[in-house]
Amino acid sequence: MQETEQGREPGRYGFEEIAANQLEAWPNAYPDRDYVTHFEIPEFTCLCPRSGFPDFATIIVDYVPDKNVVELKSLKLYINAYRNRQISHEASTNAILDDLVALLAPRWIRIVGDFTVRGNIKTVITTEYAIPEYHGPRPELRRFMPAIG
Amino acid sequence: MQETEQGREPGRYGFEEIAANQLEAWPNAYPDRDYVTHFEIPEFTCLCPRSGFPDFATIIVDYVPDKNVVELKSLKLYINAYRNRQISHEASTNAILDDLVALLAPRWIRIVGDFTVRGNIKTVITTEYAIPEYHGPRPELRRFMPAIG
C-alpha cells in the first residue's frame, strides 16, 4: 500500500518525489550531548555495475550529530534513488557515508551495507568517519529489526 | 557481485536477459509421482500502482508438476521483470499463479506473496489452484530460509 494523497498525480508522485529529492538537514535540538541515532533501512536495492542484475541490502546508519540531523523522509527518498543506479557494494556504502558527512558534518558516523548473497558469498561493508579527536560513543553494531520479508 | 561472462556486453547483459526472457517449461522426469517442488524467492520488488514507490516481497511457490517443470533461470528472470511494473499485492501474487498455471498446467500450485509492511500493516496474499479431483499433497506453508538482508 502506498497512500493516495490529495494534490498528487495518481500513480506518478513517487517517481517525482524520488527524482526531485535533496538530502535535507535540520538543526540538532540537543547539540550539547553526544547522542546516537541509529537507522535501519532494509529496502535498499541497486543494480550490479557489471551485469545490470539487481542487488539488495539493508543499510544501517549510526551517527552522533553535531549541528544538524538528517530529515527522515529525505533520507528515505535518497535511498530509493539508488534503485536504478549501477554501483558496487563498496561504492554504494562509501557513497552514503560521503553524502551524509557532506550534509551533516557529524561528530561520528558509521554506515553498514549488509548485502544479500551473490555467487554463494555474503558481503557486508562497514565504513566509518569521525572528526579529529573524537572521544564520544562508538557503539558496537546492533540490529534492532529483522531483515525484510 | 554478478559474474562477468564471456560473450556478454559488460554492464548490460542483465537488462537484456530480463527483457528477452520467456518463462520456460521442461519435461518432468518423474510424472508418475505427486512430488512437491518448493521455491522461495526473497528478492521480489515492484512498484506501487498508486504512488510509484517500491514494494518488496518474498514469493513462495509450492507445486506438484504434471508433464512439465519450470526452468529455474527463466523463473528468476521472470521475477526480475516485475522490478519496473506498477502492480498491487493481490495482482502480482495472482498473476504469478496465472502465468505458472498457463505454462505448466500443474496438478496443484500455491503462490504466497509475503510483502513488507506499508502503512504499519503487513500483508501476505495466498492463492492456489488445483486440477479437478486433485487428491495429492497440499503441504502446510513453510519457510525454509530466513528473509533477505
Place this chain on the structure above:
Amino acid sequence: MQETEQGREPGRYGFEEIAANQLEAWPNAYPDRDYVTHFEIPEFTCLCPRSGFPDFATIIVDYVPDKNVVELKSLKLYINAYRNRQISHEASTNAILDDLVALLAPRWIRIVGDFTVRGNIKTVITTEYAIPEYHGPRPELRRFMPAIG
C-alpha cells in the same frame, strides 16, 4: 517520522484523517478464486473500559474476499480510531469482525486480538465468521512479523 505533505494542515492532518475515515471497500479483482489475504497490525491501542489505562495489541486479520476487498489506508485509519475508545479485549476483537463482515461480506474471516499482559495474564481472543456452506481455506494462525518494538 510521519511525512509532511502538501495541502495538509501541519501537525493536525492525522487527527482529521482518523476522525473523518470510513472503512472503504474496493472490488475484488479475483472473485473466482478463494484466495486468502492476511494482515498483521501491530500498533493497535485502546483504553480499558474500567480504568482508562491504555491497552495494546496486535490485530491479525485473515479473510477470503467475495465481491470486495478492504482498502488498506482506510483499515489503518479505522484501527487508529480505537486509540481513544474504552473497550474490552473481547469487544474490540469482535467489533472488528462485525465491522469487516458488514463492509465486505467475505466468504470467511478470522480476527485475532493478541493483547499484552495485564495482571500477569496474557489474553488472546480469536473470533471467526464464515458464510453458510463455506468449504474454502481456513489457514492455521500464523505470524509473519515479529511484534512491535
Place this chain on the structure above:
Amino acid sequence: MQETEQGREPGRYGFEEIAANQLEAWPNAYPDRDYVTHFEIPEFTCLCPRSGFPDFATIIVDYVPDKNVVELKSLKLYINAYRNRQISHEASTNAILDDLVALLAPRWIRIVGDFTVRGNIKTVITTEYAIPEYHGPRPELRRFMPAIG
C-alpha cells in the same frame, strides 16, 4: 484487564492518575554501591509532531542511582502521559533523560528510545548522562524482554 479498585471512580481513575502524576524519588537504600537498575517499558506511545499520527516505542532506562531511586508507579504514569503529546523521537528520548536527571541526579543514566518503523526506516535514539569523573559501570545495551505483542 485493568483492576477495578475500591475508592476509585469506575472507568475514569486511570485518566486521573496519569493527569495528576508527578515523577517521584525515593531514597536509595544502597548508596555506597554503584549498582545498575535496568527498566524496559515496551508500551510507550506518543503522537507525531508533524502529522498527529501515533508513534510507538520501547523505552529502555539504565541508571546508577546516587541518593535517590525513581518510584516505579510514578514512572509508569509518567510514560503514560506521553500518549497525547506531539513530540519527535529525538525530543522524547532526550526529554526522558532530562526529567530523570532532574529528579534523581544519578551518577550515570542512559535512555534508549527504540521506535517502530516509519517510512520504511527504523529509528533508535540513545542518549546518556554521567556526573563528572564518573568511573562506574556503563553496561552495553541489553534487552531482557521481547517486544510487546
Place this chain on the structure above:
Amino acid sequence: MQETEQGREPGRYGFEEIAANQLEAWPNAYPDRDYVTHFEIPEFTCLCPRSGFPDFATIIVDYVPDKNVVELKSLKLYINAYRNRQISHEASTNAILDDLVALLAPRWIRIVGDFTVRGNIKTVITTEYAIPEYHGPRPELRRFMPAIG
C-alpha cells in the same frame, strides 16, 4: 512493583485479596459465536505434596465461552491462591479445569500445566472438557509469550 492503593492496608492487601477471592463469572457479550479466549499465566507456583518444596508452572487456558466468561482479576487471585497449597502436577491442572467448568459451563475448555524440570524430567499436563456434541474450534496449543524470567 505492586501498586499502593488508597483504602488498602499497606503491605497486607495482597494477602487479603487472595484469601477472600472467589472466581467470578461475567455474562458473555457474544454468546452467538464460538470464539476462543486464550490465557497464559506464567507465574503459577505451588508446593510439592511429598516434600513441601516449591513447584513452578505456566498455566495455559483456552476456552469457548457459553453464557459466561471468567473475570480476569478473580482468575489471577485464584491462581495466586495455589502458592501455599501442596498439590501434584496432575491434581492442580485437573483442579483448574474442574473449577472453571463448574464456574462457566463453557462449550469447550483445555488447561495445560507446563511445569519446570524436577528430577531431570520436564512434565506438561494437558486436560480438556467439551459439552456433548461440541463441533466448535479446538485450536492446536500455541504459546504467545515466552516463559517468565
Place this chain on the structure above:
Amino acid sequence: MQETEQGREPGRYGFEEIAANQLEAWPNAYPDRDYVTHFEIPEFTCLCPRSGFPDFATIIVDYVPDKNVVELKSLKLYINAYRNRQISHEASTNAILDDLVALLAPRWIRIVGDFTVRGNIKTVITTEYAIPEYHGPRPELRRFMPAIG
C-alpha cells in the same frame, strides 16, 4: 516431583530444610586460579513489601572464589527461603550480594536480579563487589539457560 526420601517426614521435610538452612562454605580446591563460577537460579520468588503479592525473578550469580566456594544445596535452600519474605527488587538483589560476600569473601562477585514485569515495566538489578586492587576476570553478563516455564 520432589523425591520421597528415607528418614524424612512425608510432606514436611522441605519446609524444615528451608527453615533450618544456613548458607555453607566449602574450601576452594583451586585457590591459585582466578576462575569464575556462574549460577542461574530461575525459581526465585518473594512477596512485594507494599502489596503482599508475589514477585518472580531469575537470580544470576558470577563469582571468583578466594578461599571458599558456596555449597550448592545450601544456596538452593537459601534462595527458597525468600518465598515468604516481603522485600523489594533492589533489596533482595543487594541482600544476596551481602550474604555471599559475608560468607565467602570472594575476589569478585556480581548478582543480577532479573524480575518479571510489574506495572508494564521490567526491572533488572545488577550489583557487584570486588576486593581492592582486583584485576581478575569480570565477564560480561551471559544467560546459559532459557527462563523457567
Place this chain on the structure above:
Amino acid sequence: MQETEQGREPGRYGFEEIAANQLEAWPNAYPDRDYVTHFEIPEFTCLCPRSGFPDFATIIVDYVPDKNVVELKSLKLYINAYRNRQISHEASTNAILDDLVALLAPRWIRIVGDFTVRGNIKTVITTEYAIPEYHGPRPELRRFMPAIG
C-alpha cells in the same frame, strides 16, 4: 550437584538406587478423563551395541493414562539404568515403549528417541501404542524445553 541426604551411603547411594529400582505405577486420580502427560528426559545415555562408545538422546514420552500413572522418580532411575547397557536406537526407544505399556496399560502412548548425530546423520525414532478403538487425543509432537547443555 547431587544432594547429600541423611541415611544414605556417601558417594554410593545413586548407584544403589539405580540398581534396585523398579518402574512403579500409582493409581490415576482422574480416570474419567483422557488427559495427556508429557515428559521430556534430556539426559538419556547408553552404549552402542557395536562399538561400546556412548550414545546420547532426549526421550520424549506422551501418554493418556488409564488406571495408572508412572511414578516420576522410578522413571528417572529407570532411564538412568540405560547408562551401561549396549542397545541400539531402535531397540531402546521400543523397549521404553514396551516397558511402559507393560507397567501402565495406558490408553495411548508415544515414545520419541531423539539421538545425537553419529556418522554425520541424526536419527529420531518415534513409536506408538494405542488400545483398540482408541479415539482420544494424539497430540502432534512438541518440545517444551531446549536440549541439554
Place this chain on the structure above:
Amino acid sequence: MQETEQGREPGRYGFEEIAANQLEAWPNAYPDRDYVTHFEIPEFTCLCPRSGFPDFATIIVDYVPDKNVVELKSLKLYINAYRNRQISHEASTNAILDDLVALLAPRWIRIVGDFTVRGNIKTVITTEYAIPEYHGPRPELRRFMPAIG
C-alpha cells in the same frame, strides 16, 4: 577430524569405502509396529549437471520400515557417493527415494532435498512413496537439527 584406524590405508580408506559401498538392509526387529525412523543428513553435496559447479543440500528421510531397516554406515557412504555425480535437485531426491524403496520395500517413505540458494532462489523437493492401502503414520515434516555450519 577423521579417525585413523588400524588396518586402513592412511589417507585413502575413505575413498575406498565410499567406492565399494552397497546400501545395506538389516532385519527390522519390531515389524509388528508402524514406527517412524527420521534421518537428517546435512552434508549432501553433488555437482550441477549443467555447469559442474557444486550443489549442497540437507537430505531428510522419514520412513516406516516393513521387514528391513537401512544400515546407517552404508547410508552415510551412499550419500557420500553423490559428491562427484552431476545430478539435478529433482533427480537426486527422487533417486534416493527409488534406491531406498528398492532396498527396503518400506511401508511408507518420504525424502526431502533441502538445497541451498542458487540464482537467488531456494529449492526444496519433497517426494513420497507408500504401499497400497497404507494407513500408518505420515508425520508432518520436522527439522530436529539446525543446518550445517
Place this chain on the structure above:
Amino acid sequence: MQETEQGREPGRYGFEEIAANQLEAWPNAYPDRDYVTHFEIPEFTCLCPRSGFPDFATIIVDYVPDKNVVELKSLKLYINAYRNRQISHEASTNAILDDLVALLAPRWIRIVGDFTVRGNIKTVITTEYAIPEYHGPRPELRRFMPAIG
C-alpha cells in the same frame, strides 16, 4: 540451478573455471579509509588428509584493504578448488589467510574456519594478520547469515 551460458561447454565449464582460476586483485577505490569487508562463504568443502572423507565448513573473512580488494568471483572459484584437496582444518584456514595476504597485502585480515562436527567435537579455527603498527578496526566476529541448508 547453475545457469547455462552461451559460449560455455555444457556440463563442463564449472570444472574448467575452477581449474583455471587465479585469485584476482582489483584496485581499492577507497584507500584513504580503514573500512571493513566481511564475507561469509558457507559452502566450503575439502577432504580429510587422513581418511579421505569429506569435511564441511563456513569460511568467514574480515579484512581492511590497503591498495587492493579481492575480486569476488575469483574468491568463489578459489574456495571451490578446495573440494578435492586433502587438508586439515588448521591448514586450510591458515592457507586461506596466507593466500589472501600474499594477494592483497591488506592492513588487517582475519579468517575463521567454522567446521562441522567430527568425532562429536566441533572445531572452529581463527587466524589473523595485521601490518605492523596497525591501529584500525578489528571487529568482533559476527555472523550475518545462517548456516547453509
Place this chain on the structure above:
Amino acid sequence: MQETEQGREPGRYGFEEIAANQLEAWPNAYPDRDYVTHFEIPEFTCLCPRSGFPDFATIIVDYVPDKNVVELKSLKLYINAYRNRQISHEASTNAILDDLVALLAPRWIRIVGDFTVRGNIKTVITTEYAIPEYHGPRPELRRFMPAIG
C-alpha cells in the same frame, strides 16, 4: 551408529580405546601465529562424587597453541573417559585445564564446563591459563553449535 571396523572386536573396541587412550600432542604447523582453536564437546558426562548420579556438560576449549596442538581423536577419548569417574563440576573443568596445559604448554587456554541443571540451579565453570607476558587473543566466549539433543 558407531561404525563397525575391520580388525576390531565387535561390541568392545570402544571400551578398549577409551581405556588405553593417552592425550596426544602433534606439532603445530603454524607456530609463528597466535591463532585460536575452539572446540565444543557437547557429550561430556561424569558421576557426582557425593551421590553417584550422572552429571552432563558441554566442554568448551579455546586455546592458542605454541609448539603443539592436541590430536582430536585422543581428545574425544579423553573426554569419554570421564564417564565413570566421580568428580565435581569445579574439579573436572580445572582438571581438563591442567591436563591440556601439561600436554601442550599452550600460550593461552580457557576451559568452560557448562553443566545441566541440578537442584534447580545451573552451573557454568570458566577457568583459564596464560603464559607470563601473554598479549595474544583472548576471544569472548562464543557458542558455535546448539546443545546436544
